[in-house]
């Protein structure tokens with residue numbers, strides 16, 4: 001689905017992402033973890049096209065998208081949900097998702113976009129809130145809306161940027177179930193997450209970054225028992241063995 005080959009991103013004197021290579025396979029839920037400042041968000045921005053890499057190449061569904069703009073990647077099948085949710089506050093929940101459907105599928109008709117939006121509100125547990133203004137939603141409902149909007153672009157790969165942040169543990173479990181259901185519907189998921197129990201419960205495979213580089217890759221159990229990973233996390237607030 002995605003293949004990064006030696007991706008690097010330099011900001012002035014800082015190499016925020018250094019020679020990062022990984023592959024995401026179809027149907028996989030892949031987590032990217034690492035201590036603060038490891039380069040995770042910069043990597044996500046390289047994947048989604050917010051930044052162009054200083055060097056390296058990126059393939060999406062077999063196509064070289066290294067220099068492609070965000071919208072091209074979106075139309076090819078890459079969706080992204082953000083940590084800070086910014087819906088159109090005065091529009092209804094249904095209208096917000098309809099906008100995603102219209103943007104993500106050029107040539108789609110308004111009735112088709114509206115129908116897809118209703119279907120996605122069903123799938124994300126928001127059907128009962130379809131006609132509410134988006135600003136009336138709770139934080140968990142906001143996150144559901146963010147996922148529904150991203151799914152409205154009909155992605156084959158969905159990037160999730162710390163979507164669990166701010167949720168209570170029971171809410172995070174609901175969000176975990178939602179992400180699993182997204183994968184079960186055929187969408188591969190790559191997510192950044194600091195909450196280790198979420199990573200443990202959700203990820204098929206984990207890529208660990210530290211100081212811009214990939215320092216380990218494997219199952220949750222493998223990476224959390226890797227001495228280099230343990231040492232990277234020492235002194236941080238994250239509970240590696242939660």
Ligand SMILES: Nc1ncnc2c1ncn2[C@@H]1O[C@H](COP(=O)(O)OP(=O)(O)OP(=O)(O)O)[C@@H](O)[C@H]1O
Pocket residue numbers: 011014016034035036037038039040041042043
């Ligand atoms: N636009 C930018 N300009 C300059 N430096 C940046 C920029 N974006 C990120 N950095 C730096 O790059 C490094 C990696 O930051 P990044 O946000 O990617 O890490 P992260 O792993 O996502 O951290 P966190 O877990 O705290 O969100 C940091 O040192 C950060 O200060």
